[in-house]
Amino acid sequence: MQSGEDKLITRYFKPLATAQGALALTDDAAFFSPPSGYEVVLKTDAVVAGVHFLPDDPPDGVARKALRVNLSDLSAKGAKPAGCLMTLALPDGISESWLEGFASGLKSDCEQFGCPLYGGDTVRTPGPVSISIFAFGTLPQGSMVRRAGAKTGHRVFVTGTIGDAALGLKLLREPARRMAWNLNDADTKFLIDRYRVPRPRVALAESVRAYASAAMDISDGLVGDLGKLCEVSKVSARIEAKVLPLSSGVRQALRCEPGLIDTVATGGDDYEILCTIAPERVQNFRETAEAAGIPIAEIGEILAGEGPPLLVAADGTPLSFARASYSHF
């Protein structure tokens, strides 16, 4: 006789457990072997309703975000996704349709990214929906790209565009901003979508592993995260506002409200890869990124000395920020 919990797992999550070692979620644990000569890269990140996503965000997007914030880290480290486990804490009264949407979003991402479900735990909570995903990937032993490793003169690169998600969140919280920024439908939708569903740069992992001296994903804001990379690499950096890769929506918003550069550079939720490349490897990095179909932009360089990175405005003056990145505490 199946309990409610078993039924929930069988109905919604067993279809995601396609790997042999997951034993169709009928056991207490799963098993996994990395290919010979490879090691396992381990990452966990949690998302909480009202903190990392909005309670009325579509449930399929919530599931995608919960998984993708982890895949973004694996990619920045040069690892290929291999699988995930999840704990899902649900309040009373969660609807079947929410669960269906959630499971469907997760299934589609597990398939798209080759990251099947290996296990999980579904629990009741008197609090909000909370999802904790543990994702693991593989790479050749000893090849994980660290935050440490950036050297003076290395070029600083980012993938995609910066600041979209931070402005998307502002639009969700204060819809009147859309008028103030004079945004068209497409740009509005794009920015909100960038907040709701990150795009982990999985296709760039191999290129990062081959050519980057240091890398991380940008989750808490470009300036702050670059600061963290510089700190463990014991260097500083200078990046230029005028070459930051910006979407048309962000450009439009900045035209109407130039002070938003603060939000763009420190707001977080970008889930783009930030990495440093030695000058002699830049050409190879550019070529492999292009072959992988991932847009990259050179935004500055690593400087000698320690200290927070400098973001220089178009007129050459350095910008300063009230806080460099997001912190929960």
Next chain:
Amino acid sequence: MQSGEDKLITRYFKPLATAQGALALTDDAAFFSPPSGYEVVLKTDAVVAGVHFLPDDPPDGVARKALRVNLSDLSAKGAKPAGCLMTLALPDGISESWLEGFASGLKSDCEQFGCPLYGGDTVRTPGPVSISIFAFGTLPQGSMVRRAGAKTGHRVFVTGTIGDAALGLKLLREPARRMAWNLNDADTKFLIDRYRVPRPRVALAESVRAYASAAMDISDGLVGDLGKLCEVSKVSARIEAKVLPLSSGVRQALRCEPGLIDTVATGGDDYEILCTIAPERVQNFRETAEAAGIPIAEIGEILAGEGPPLLVAADGTPLSFARASYSHF
């Protein structure tokens, strides 16, 4: 400049990240290689204040419970703990002393069980304290002990004693029970402690791997969990109430309230290993368990046919239960 979150990690959790691949929690991910010929066993379980532990339970015990419920699963599968990751969701106003107690309990268990911290995520929640631990272990490739594998005639064994935690929880919720059950101080403390801090049978893992045909840990109640094992093994079972291993506290409570046998057999939170052993391996299993210092008891046998297991009372009549095991849904 460290954020509040970074400070919290540096102060409380970095000391637990003793493995090389954890990079002292200064990176976005960690790496791990199982020994050659070994594979990784993966498990995640979450605990939520008010659901899996009581909000005023001592914080060091909360941390131990969060880790140990996972180690209990690894042990039942025959795996040796290798490491863990954690997501910790904290409400506003959590005190430094709570965090200190929590980190100290976790550190002591990470050391005791050879299970260092490889990473984690610390987030704010508007809900209760929630801890999700992902633990991994290793064992020789292909040797994970499954729930499936029990055969007709195999003997059913459990470790330790059954029902302690379920009665301990009753005592915490309804302190007047102590008088009703006429419990002495030592038994009262023992039962409550068994609820608060499980004792994963890590030392028995190798013996289980060598001799068990099927195994799982008992987290949701003996009868229900044996039912799950029987279901995937496509067998049934008969166990005898008179040979269930019971602590002196449980025996005393049963003398005063015989109906508690229901709670003892289905209440959950035991975190003991339930396993089946082919008759010709029983002697070896007994000897290796004794060498490992883990008490084991033979409680019944596997029967042909499918269907829920039968628990037979001392007078030979079968007992039946309103629900066989705990389910959140």
